[in-house]
Amino acid sequence: MLKCSLDKINSVFEEIAKTAKLYIPADDKDGSAVYKQWENGIEWSSSLNTVRSPKDFFLPQMENLMEFKTEGKNIEVIDNRCETEDFVIFGVRACDVKSFEVLDRVFLSEPVDSYYASRREKGVIVSTACSKPSETCFCKTFGISPEEPEGDVTTWKTEDEIFFKANTSKGEALLEKLSAYTEECDETVVTEQKEKISAIMAKLPLKDLKTDAFGGGKTEEFFNNPVWEELSGSCLGCGTCTFVCPTCQCYDIKDFNTGKGVIRFRCWDSCMYSEFTKMAHGNNRITQKERFRQRFMHKLVYYPENNDGMFSCVGCGRCLSKCPISMNIVKVMKKIGDVDA
Amino acid sequence: MQKITQNQLIEKAASLLSDGTVNAVLGWSRGEFGYDVTPKMFKTEEDLKENFVWNDFCGVNFSKYLVSKTDRFDGKILVFLKPCDTYSFNQLLTEHRFEREKVYAVGIPCEGMVDVIKLKAVTGEGISEIKEDGENLLVTTIYEDAPVKVAFKDVLLERCINCKSKKHVAYDELMGDEGEVIESKRFDEVAKIEAMTPDERFAFWQNELSRCIRCNACRDACPACTCEKCVFDNPQSGVENKAPANSFEEKMFHIIRAYHVAGRCTDCGECSRVCPQNIPLHLLNRKFIKDINEFYGEYQAGAEVGSRAPLVDYTTEDLEPGEVFDRRDIDA
Numbered sequence: 153m154l155k156c157s158l159d160k161i162n163s164v165f166e167e168i169a170k171t172a173k174l175y176i177p178a179d180d181k182d183g184s185a186v187y188k189q190w191e192n193g194i195e196w197s198s199s200l201n202t203v204r205s206p207k208d209f210f211l212p213q214m215e216n217l218m219e220f221k222t223e224g225k226n227i228e229v230i231d232n233r234c235e236t237e238d239f240v241i242f243g244v245r246a247c248d249v250k251s252f253e254v255l256d257r258v259f260l261s262e263p264v265d266s267y268y269a270s271r272r273e274k275g276v277i278v279s280t281a282c283s284k285p286s287e288t289c290f291c292k293t294f295g296i297s298p299e300e301p302e303g304d305v306t307t308w309k310t311e312d313e314i315f316f317k318a319n320t321s322k323g324e325a326l327l328e329k330l331s332a333y334t335e336e337c338d339e340t341v342v343t344e345q346k347e348k349i350s351a352i353m354a355k356l357p358l359k360d361l362k363t364d365a366f367g368g369g370k371t372e373e374f375f376n377n378p379v380w381e382e383l384s385g386s387c388l389g390c391g392t393c394t395f396v397c398p399t400c401q402c403y404d405i406k407d408f409n410t411g412k413g414v415i416r417f418r419c420w421d422s423c424m425y426s427e428f429t430k431m432a433h434g435n436n437r438i439t440q441k442e443r444f445r446q447r448f449m450h451k452l453v454y455y456p457e458n459n460d461g462m463f464s465c466v467g468c469g470r471c472l473s474k475c476p477i478s479m480n481i482v483k484v485m486k487k488i489g490d491v492d493a
Numbered sequence: 494m495q496k497i498t499q500n501q502l503i504e505k506a507a508s509l510l511s512d513g514t515v516n517a518v519l520g521w522s523r524g525e526f527g528y529d530v531t532p533k534m535f536k537t538e539e540d541l542k543e544n545f546v547w548n549d550f551c552g553v554n555f556s557k558y559l560v561s562k563t564d565r566f567d568g569k570i571l572v573f574l575k576p577c578d579t580y581s582f583n584q585l586l587t588e589h590r591f592e593r594e595k596v597y598a599v600g601i602p603c604e605g606m607v608d609v610i611k612l613k614a615v616t617g618e619g620i621s622e623i624k625e626d627g628e629n630l631l632v633t634t635i636y637e638d639a640p641v642k643v644a645f646k647d648v649l650l651e652r653c654i655n656c657k658s659k660k661h662v663a664y665d666e667l668m669g670d671e672g673e674v675i676e677s678k679r680f681d682e683v684a685k686i687e688a689m690t691p692d693e694r695f696a697f698w699q700n701e702l703s704r705c706i707r708c709n710a711c712r713d714a715c716p717a718c719t720c721e722k723c724v725f726d727n728p729q730s731g732v733e734n735k736a737p738a739n740s741f742e743e744k745m746f747h748i749i750r751a752y753h754v755a756g757r758c759t760d761c762g763e764c765s766r767v768c769p770q771n772i773p774l775h776l777l778n779r780k781f782i783k784d785i786n787e788f789y790g791e792y793q794a795g796a797e798v799g800s801r802a803p804l805v806d807y808t809t810e811d812l813e814p815g816e817v818f819d820r821r822d823i824d825a
């Protein structure tokens with residue numbers, strides 16, 4: 153275990169930024185936070201988490217995949233990939249670190265998505281334990297530990313110090329670079345910190361929310377439940393929940409006609425959108441009920457069915473705080489699963 | 494801080510349900526933390542008693558829901574409308590977006606609704622309960638031993654601070670007074686932006702709009718946006734875009750939307766309330782309203798059913814297009 157005084161955090165950031173692009177949660181408008189590229193003057197936000205999840209770093213909202221130029225009968229394929237830079241994301245919460253594993257299982261299984269894969273390879277994740285969870289947090293429901301988040305490096309922040317622990321060789325290499333600012337220490341303070349976090353977690357309103365009712369093989373049980381009608385009844389279909397969600401991963405690939413050729417790009421899509429499942433034969437999700445059901449069935453039933461029981465919600469609470477009508481996965485779990493919490 | 498109580502509304506709804514005046518009630522239902530209420534169709538008295546809420550967080554404007562609800566529900570729907578909601582109600586009727594006979598509208602007074610972001614800026618994270626106490630909210634959080642006292646008027650939504658009217662312009666029945674149109678300072682912020690240099694103004698909007706994640710919540714919550722298929726959702730339109738390819742497209746979405754609702758936007762404030770990125774979208778629409786007022790005389794969309802908005806009407810008093818151009822420097 154290493155530690156460093158928080159007075160020196162700027163120098164730590166400076167050191168990291170010498171060899172890689174560094175992104176940290178910084179204050180945005182009205183007390184919210186956003187990942188910003190660090191430069192002198194950008195300070196680490198004290199907010200719990202960012203409105204936009206860090207999935208952008210691996211699955212950007214929009215990215216160009218390739219380009220085609222046509223001249224006469226020739227087509228030239230141009231490689232316009234840009235995911236080649238080393239970068240570090242600092243201060244990632246436990247829930248969001250877990251979300252990368254959810255995405256990995258989709259994009260790194262065959263056929264591997266090479267754009268995602270190279271970003272994953274170039275990126276180093278530095279996580280930070282949560283000292284002030286929100287009422288909307290329910291990471292524990294999914295077995296995630298805000299006391300000791302995963303990541304290449306785990307950090308804990310106290311009033312005046314920051315503690316570091318490397319979990320991977322990438323993490324070790326990063327801490328190596330910071331050796332001028334850190335010193336060895338024992339685990340006493342961190343252990344205390346972890347106990348404090350556990351005590352807070354035990355007080356959260358959603359602490360008793362369980363996943364027992366859900367998991368693979370439950371499609372028949374839930375699919376035709378009449379309750380979907382009521383739950384989806386007020387959904388606007390706006391897709392805010394899917395865009396702020398760290399684990400929502402649906403995308404569309406489209407061609408943009410430049411006049412002299414085509415730029416093929418990928419952008420986020422949302423199961424909440426009316427055109428999402430439109431195919432040559434028509435659309436199999438005609439009303440918002442089917443679209444709404446898809447989002448939650450995917451997280452709670454289909455994904456675990458295909459991924460050894462792992463759920464594709466990490467309990468970050470973003471959909472709880474950002475849905476314009478306050479409909480969300482917790483309300484769905486309680487109603488559909490009849491879970492008391 | 495609301496003058497009318499939750500129980501009064503539940504009683505009213507239950508009696509209208511039981512005497513057959515209505516078959517369902519569009520109301521707000523209870524959430525997990527006191528502030529997270531969700532619109533819901535109530536069909537029984539038990540459900541009303543158990544789940545119906547009326548508190549300082551009932552900001553959702555129900556008028557737009559009437560378009561889809563009346564379409565899909567056979568029977569009459571009771572809807573509770575705050576004064577600002579009644580303007581959207583009228584505007585939608587003007588545009589023939591739902592059948593008036595299928596709705597029973599009860600006007601309820603409103604003292605303003607609370608902005609959860611502002612509230613949390615005072616109380617911090619970890620809200621477990623919110624109670625009303627005179628002019629204050631008592632907020633229990635898991636971090637403080639005693640509830641945090643927050644003055645209600647300090648944490649109001651922007652639209653409520655600048656409330657334009659406490660008057661109900663549409664109803665079948667009123668609970669409380671009809672209310673009055675009130676003086677507001679809603680154009681002050683617009684005037685500030687008008688006073689900027691073009692570069693400053695561009696930078697202001699660039700900064701705000703670049704934070705947009707194109708979730709479409711602003712459009713989907715907007716009672717003036719009720720197209721069956723939005724041009725931005727239509728693959729055939731050529732401008733369908735799920736993600737803005739660049740900052741030009743980002744702005745295009747918002748500017749096209751602002752133009753499309755010009756003269757129809759009642760300034761209900763839903764767009765800014767729902768934006769997850771806290772973008773002050775209402776300022777775009779208010780600029781249009783302010784200009785319309787200055788160029789064609791005061792006009793409030795939704796003040797009455799069937800009024801012709803100045804932009805789709807012609808009178809000999811209308812100012813010449815060139816005059817608009819000449820006036821462009823007046824405020825600068």
Ligand code: SF4
Pocket residue numbers: 200201245246247248282285286289290291292296297298466467468469
């Ligand atoms: S959900 Fe858990 S890990 Fe995520 S911010 Fe909240 S406490 Fe931290």
Ligand code: SF4
Pocket residue numbers: 393396397398399400451464465466467468469470471472481
């Ligand atoms: S479904 Fe909601 S709580 Fe779960 S990971 Fe997504 S945004 Fe977070």
Ligand code: SF4
Pocket residue numbers: 386387388389390391392393394424474475476477478479480
């Ligand atoms: S659940 Fe909420 S955020 Fe998601 S699409 Fe529906 S209204 Fe929008």
Ligand code: SF4
Pocket residue numbers: 704705706707708709710711712767768769770771772774
């Ligand atoms: S609600 Fe906000 S973030 Fe979403 S599309 Fe509208 S302006 Fe953009």
